[in-house]
Structure formats: structure tokens, C-alpha cells
Amino acid sequence: MRVAIVGAGLAGLATAVDLADAGHEVEIFEARPFVGGKVGSWVDKDGNHIEMGLHVFFYNYANLFALMQKVGALDNLLAKQHTHTFINRGGDVRQLDFRFPLGAPFNGLKAFFTTPQLSWQDKLQNSLALATSPVVRGLVDYQGAMKQIRALDKFSFADWFRRHGGSNGSLKRMWNPIAYALGFIDTEQISARCMLTIFQMFATKTEASRLNLLAGSPAEYLHKPIVDYLTARGVKIHTRRQTRQILFTGEGDHIQVTGLVVANGDSEETITADAYLAACDVPGIQRLLPTAWRSLPEFDNIYQLDAVPVATVQLRFDGWVTELNDAEARRQLERAAGLDNLLYTPDADFSCFADLALASPKDYYRPGEGSLMQLVLTPGDPFIKQSNEAIAQHVLKQVQDLFPSSRELNMTWYSVVKLAKSLYREAPGMDPYRPAQKTPIANFFLAGSYTQQDYIDSMEGATLSGKQAAAAILATVG
Numbered sequence: 001m002r003v004a005i006v007g008a009g010l011a012g013l014a015t016a017v018d019l020a021d022a023g024h025e026v027e028i029f030e031a032r033p034f035v036g037g038k039v040g041s042w043v044d045k046d047g048n049h050i051e052m053g054l055h056v057f058f059y060n061y062a063n064l065f066a067l068m069q070k071v072g073a074l075d076n077l078l079a080k081q082h083t084h085t086f087i088n089r090g091g092d093v094r095q096l097d098f099r100f101p102l103g104a105p106f107n108g109l110k111a112f113f114t115t116p117q118l119s120w121q122d123k124l125q126n127s128l129a130l131a132t133s134p135v136v137r138g139l140v141d142y143q144g145a146m147k148q149i150r151a152l153d154k155f156s157f158a159d160w161f162r163r164h165g166g167s168n169g170s171l172k173r174m175w176n177p178i179a180y181a182l183g184f185i186d187t188e189q190i191s192a193r194c195m196l197t198i199f200q201m202f203a204t205k206t207e208a209s210r211l212n213l214l215a216g217s218p219a220e221y222l223h224k225p226i227v228d229y230l231t232a233r234g235v236k237i238h239t240r241r242q243t244r245q246i247l248f249t250g251e252g253d254h255i256q257v258t259g260l261v262v263a264n265g266d267s268e269e270t271i272t273a274d275a276y277l278a279a280c281d282v283p284g285i286q287r288l289l290p291t292a293w294r295s296l297p298e299f300d301n302i303y304q305l306d307a308v309p310v311a312t313v314q315l316r317f318d319g320w321v322t323e324l325n326d327a328e329a330r331r332q333l334e335r336a337a338g339l340d341n342l343l344y345t346p347d348a349d350f351s352c353f354a355d356l357a358l359a360s361p362k363d364y365y366r367p368g369e370g371s372l373m374q375l376v377l378t379p380g381d382p383f384i385k386q387s388n389e390a391i392a393q394h395v396l397k398q399v400q401d402l403f404p405s406s407r408e409l410n411m412t413w414y415s416v417v418k419l420a421k422s423l424y425r426e427a428p429g430m431d432p433y434r435p436a437q438k439t440p441i442a443n444f445f446l447a448g449s450y451t452q453q454d455y456i457d458s459m460e461g462a463t464l465s466g467k468q469a470a471a472a473i474l475a476t477v478g
């Protein structure tokens, strides 16, 4: 079987791995000059590694980890301490500390009851909300609880949480930074399904809440091993080859795809195959689908989905931002197991960030230099139209507010990557509009983190969608 794949993000790559393993002929066409989609990275003319965004890997990314193991990339992950660290204004470091001799859910309970990030009142109200959530059922019946969680998609997390006794204090100081990190929107806008899915994973799997970062850039430490694995199995991967049109015959339930019109330099080429997979992002699939297909609800629903803006900033310093001068702040930091981890903050326009020179040292640490802060601006809306210089200066000021002693350092370099449309907006009520990987067209399939899969829009979700797409292609066409 010959399969043509549009898009070389993780979803497209994961599908290609399963199809190549099953002995099929696969060709991938990617519009950008690099593979990896939203996890992509590249090197600028001065040797700086620029990333589409800061990427952390939860320990329960079972499908992605299996893929990484297969291609020999699993050892490229650096496991961080089992803590979630919050940096408040003025160098005040607090944490959710999951380190505990007992496993889930006890390590989670310990983390929530001992965190200084919340007042006792907030903690009690938090426990009330979580005790009445499907997460409790999930301890004995995971699938049953997931069904209940999916049914809560129509509510925002904040509405659901307050109705179950949760407090605004917890939303502000803890759940908003986490919601921003997960979906780039706050708890008033994110669906209860999205947050509760993650809580359920944390409550049932001891290590799920533990984070990993790559040893260096995604291009080198994630995508290169996947691309090497694929090319060794005859898969052809083309970059700068945007698919411009899907050719088809028939109408309604009798549509058959006959080819793809793909850009090739200044001209175009028609590609034919036995099966076609669109592994695009939301804006990509909305542009690509033929207008006539909107008569089918499965395709028309896709136009209900929206994507959120985000901006990622890198700031390089001539010293360590995290070398706090204040003795109490340093003590807090030591208790929080250092800053070699993903960090959250409720007190800046970036919700999560990391010092890549510490956390992903292979491509980011430079002897004689200091921190390379990578910060994710959420919501990204106000920043999309601002100049990179203005954004970098704004973020620098906020880094200095979080780490006052960094005012003595100089920012030596910056980069800004803006994505006007990134993750699909996990807003309440959107879940029913997400398409399945198998479509009403027998030889046309969909993959991508926005398609139906029981994870949030994430690397694991993209990989899972790719595996589900490969299974559908093998079952239907193969």
C-alpha cells in the first residue's frame, strides 16, 4: 500500500512509523522547512537553537515514550525532580512536592496538603471539589471515570470547580498557571474535561505528574532519531512541500480521493497513493479540505474548532538568573529541589518557563555564559502584533520581578517565536466537533492532536492520534 501523508508533526511521523513497520510505502509532505510541527526547532545563523515552544514530557506519555524507545531516543529525556515549582513575585519559591514513599493517589494528596502555594482555606475547598469529582471513581474504574469526565466537557473548569466548592484563590494561584501551561487559556475558558483528564492521570499513576525535558533541542534529540528510523525503512520525507489541493471524484458518501496537488519549488506536482492522511494542525486542515466536503458534518464540524495564539521568548543572560542573592529565597529554592525543572508563575504574562541552560543543557548551556530562559506567553493574544524587541523588554522586566537579583545581569540575546494559531482551543463544548481519524471517505484519514483522542492537545495526544490513524488505515485500506 502507498500512503501519502500531509504534515510532518508528531502525528504524521507517528503514523508513518506504524505504517512503515507494517511494510507499507510512505511519503510525507511538509510545508515548513523542518519536521516536527509545533515541536519543531532550528538553528539560526549564529548557532542559537530556536524552538517553536517550550516542551515538557509528562511521565505517562506511554505512546510517545514507546515511539522514542523504538527509534532510540528515550535516553534523550532528562527526568526532573517530582515537584511542580511556582515562582511568585520577589523570588518567592513554592512547590507542589510529589516526592513521597507512597504512590498515587497518596503522593498527590501529600503534595496538595503540604503546598505553601495555597492557604489552608483554599486547600480544604480544593479537597472538597476533588472529592466530589469523577477522579475518585477513577481510582477503581478508570474508563468509567473518563466517560464522566468527557460528559463535563460543556462546563468551564472554573465553573465546575466553584460549583463543587473550590475557591477563586486556588484558581488564581495554582490552577490558572497550570491551565495556561496545558492549553494556553485560563480556567474560565478551558473545559473541565481537559483539566480533570490530567487530574485523573495524576491521581491514578504515581509518576504521571513527573516531568522530563529533552537533553537538548527537539530537532536533534527527538526528530532526528525518528527521521533516521523512517528513512532507514524507505519512508521519503519532503520539507517545503505544501499540499495545496485534494483531488477527488464523486460526492456525498461516494467521494474517493484521487491525488494531492503538492508544491514543488516554483511549480506543482500531483501525488497519487492508495490512502491519504492529513496530519495537519487546525488552521492547516481548515485550509486544505475541499469546500464541497462541508456537506458532510464530520468535515463541517472541523470549522467550529478554533486555535489559540501563543508566543515563546528566549532570553540569554551573562550570568545565572536563578542565583538568588536573598538567603530565604535560596533556602526555599533548595527545598524546592532547584530550578532544573519546568517552572510556573501566577505573577507574570508567561505562565510557565524553564532555564534551558540548566534543564536542557546539551544545546543550550554555553561555558562562560549563564541562563537561557525560555518563557511561554499565555494568553498570546496581546503579543502577536507587538514588535519582538518590545516583547523581549517586557518579559525581561517580568523575569527581574520574579528574580530580583537578576537585575544585576545583562540580557545578551533574545528571540521571539509567535504562533497566531497554535493549540486547538480546548473551550467548553468543543469536544463533539473533533473528528475521528477514520472519515466518511474510504481512502482519506485524519490525524493531529485536535482529532479525537483521550488526551489533551499535547505531544502524547498527537502521537496517539497518529497511532489511531495508522490502525484505521491498516484496517480499512491495508
Ligand SMILES: Cc1cc2nc3c(=O)[nH]c(=O)nc-3n(C[C@H](O)[C@H](O)[C@H](O)COP(=O)(O)OP(=O)(O)OC[C@H]3O[C@@H](n4cnc5c(N)ncnc54)[C@H](O)[C@@H]3O)c2cc1C
Residues within 6 Å of the ligand: 006, 007, 008, 009, 010, 011, 012, 029, 030, 031, 032, 035, 036, 037, 038, 039, 052, 053, 054, 055, 056, 057, 241, 242, 243, 244, 279, 280, 281, 284, 285, 288, 310, 312, 376, 419, 422, 423, 447, 448, 449, 450, 457, 458, 459, 460, 461, 462
Ligand atoms: C508553545 C507550545 C508549547 C507546547 N508545550 C507542550 C508541552 O510542554 N508538552 C506537550 O506535550 N505538548 C506541548 N505543546 C503541544 C504540542 O506541540 C502539540 O500538541 C503537538 O506538537 C501537535 O502535533 P501535531 O502533529 O498534531 O500538529 P503539528 O505539530 O501542528 O503538525 C502539523 C504539521 O502539518 C503541517 N501542515 C499543515 N498544513 C499543511 C499542508 N497543507 N501541507 C503540508 N504540511 C502542512 C504543518 O506545517 C505542521 O508541521 C506545545 C505547543 C506549543 C505551540
